[in-house]
Amino acid sequence: MNNISTDILEKVKEGDxxxxxxxxxxxxxxxxxxxxxxxxxxxxxxxATQETFWKAWTNFSKYDFxxxxxxxxxxxxxxxxxxxxxxxxxxxxxxxxxxxEIIPDPIPHPEQEAIRNEEEQQIQDMLxxxxxxDRAAIVLRYWYDFSDREIAESLSMSxxxxxxxxxxxxxxxxxxxxGQTQLNQG
Amino acid sequence: MDSHEYYxxxxxxxxxxxxxxxxxxxxxxxxxEKCQKLEEQWxxxxxxxxxxxxxxxxxxxTGKWEQTLQVRTFEKEMKNQNRxxxxxxxxxxxxxxxxxxxxxxxxxxxxxxxxxSQILFLLAGLANQFxxxxxxxxxxxxxxxxxxxxxxxxxxxxxxxxxNNEENSKEGVEQS
Numbered sequence: 001m002n003n004i005s006t007d008i009l010e011k012v013k014e015g016d017x018x019x020x021x022x023x024x025x026x027x028x029x030x031x032x033x034x035x036x037x038x039x040x041x042x043x044x045x046x047x048a049t050q051e052t053f054w055k056a057w058t059n060f061s062k063y064d065f066x067x068x069x070x071x072x073x074x075x076x077x078x079x080x081x082x083x084x085x086x087x088x089x090x091x092x093x094x095x096x097x098x099x100x101e102i103i104p105d106p107i108p109h110p111e112q113e114a115i116r117n118e119e120e121q122q123i124q125d126m127l128x129x130x131x132x133x134d135r136a137a138i139v140l141r142y143w144y145d146f147s148d149r150e151i152a153e154s155l156s157m158s159x160x161x162x163x164x165x166x167x168x169x170x171x172x173x174x175x176x177x178x179g180q181t182q183l184n185q186g
Numbered sequence: 187m188d189s190h191e192y193y194x195x196x197x198x199x200x201x202x203x204x205x206x207x208x209x210x211x212x213x214x215x216x217x218x219e220k221c222q223k224l225e226e227q228w229x230x231x232x233x234x235x236x237x238x239x240x241x242x243x244x245x246x247x248t249g250k251w252e253q254t255l256q257v258r259t260f261e262k263e264m265k266n267q268n269r270x271x272x273x274x275x276x277x278x279x280x281x282x283x284x285x286x287x288x289x290x291x292x293x294x295x296x297x298x299x300x301x302x303s304q305i306l307f308l309l310a311g312l313a314n315q316f317x318x319x320x321x322x323x324x325x326x327x328x329x330x331x332x333x334x335x336x337x338x339x340x341x342x343x344x345x346x347x348x349x350n351n352e353e354n355s356k357e358g359v360e361q362s
Contacts, residue, residue, distance in 0.1 A: 017255060021248060028247040033240040046245050050254050057255070123238050126231065141200070142235040170198040174227035181227075 004069050012060055020060075023073075024053055030070070030144070031077050037139045038081035038132070040124050048084065052077040067153070074144065075154035078136040082155075085132035122180070129176040134169040137162060190221065197225045 004023055011019035028049065035048035055076050056063075063072055127135050136155060140146040148166075152159045196203060196211045203211065215222050288294055320327070 020255075021252065024248050024251045029240055029242050032243040032247065036241045042244065045241075046243060046247070046250070049243065049247055050250060053251055054254060054258060119234060119238075123234055126234070138235070143238070143240060166200065167195065167198055170200075170228060170231070171194065171224075173231045174198070174224055177227045177231050178223070 006065070009063075009065065009069065012057075013063070017057075020053075020057055023056075027070075027073055030074065033143060034074055034077045034136075034139055035081055037124075037127060037143065038078070038135060039084065040128060044084070048077065048081055051080055055080065068150070070144075071146070071150050071153050074140065074146075075156075078140065078154055079156075082132045082136055125180070126173050126176055130169050130172060134165050134172070137165050138169050138173070141166060190218070193218070193221045194224060197221060197228055 004026055008019045008022050012023065031052050032045055032049045035052070036042070036045035039045050039048060052073065056073050059076075063069070127138065130138065133155060137151050140151050140154060146154065148159045148162045151162045151166075155162070157165075193211060193214045196207055215225060289298070
């Protein structure tokens with residue numbers, strides 16, 4: 001993830017759209033990866049990436065220069081994806097309840113299905129087994145190396161809440177792994 | 187906290203364990219199958235998570251962003267414009283309703299009608315006086331009007347003759 005210079009940030013604060021395009025160039029992969037890990041759908045992740053940049057652009061006046069820019073923009077993406085997942089809560093509950101039936105074909109496009117390798121599928125299944133906030137905490141920790149404090153800042157919660165969420169999420173992932181192993185053996 | 191919870195925390199702890207913690211955990215794992223299993227499961231998960239790559243977008247995010255920015259900025263401006271128009275209409279409507287309520291209220295309507303009728307009476311009186319003055323000066327006004335009319339006609343005729351003379355003299359010069 002590239003670091004953005006203060007000059008560019010100041011230009012953006014003054015309303016320079018070209019300078020903001022530099023930010024889009026630098027952060028598109030990071031934002032897209034977070035959205036994809038959260039939503040597990042290419043189109044939705046692309047839309048969420050655009051939405052994140054739009055929110056960042058329109059709310060740039062609220063950005064505090066003392067804060068890390070990465071934390072701030074990834075926080076926007078995480079919150080947006082969490083909200084999106086909550087709005088789709090009903091279908092997600094169905095996924096949890098009938099995991100074996102629905103998980104084998106989460107994406108309707110067969111070509112995407114072919115591209116995904118087994119490990120990628122396992123990772124995404126594991127992440128999908130978590131609730132949206134725990135998933136965001138895990139993604140920020142293992143893909144972005146965020147500290148407890150940075151995760152707390154990004155997800156607007158206390159550090160102790162992050163610690164307990166991460167502990168719970170790790171335990172849940174380990175149990176999910178066990179379930180999957182037994183399913184494969186059976 | 188029972189002993190399993192303590193060891194679960196150690197197994198799932200993010201970061202290095204202290205020497206004491208490592209020693210205690212090792213001893214516990216040798217005799218506890220449940221915690222041993224949890225450790226194995228978590229290690230497999232952690233292995234997957236740490237080697238998982240960043241997924242890159244297939245679409246041109248920057249190009250799409252430029253379009254998004256253009257479209258949404260336009261939409262935002264339109265929205266603001268519509269909001270201003272609606273605001274103005276609402277303000278005018280409120281002012282109109284307020285004015286009508288005030289003007290048509292009995293406390294305001296009766297005195298204002300009296301005032302308007304007084305003004306109309308005053309204007310009628312002035313018109314009457316003007317008429318009297320005009321009737322007294324009818325003959326001089328008629329003579330002045332006719333004189334003025336004749337003076338204007340004379341001025342136009344004289345002016346026209348002057349222009350014709352000038353044109354004739356110019357033609358004479360050109361012919362010679």
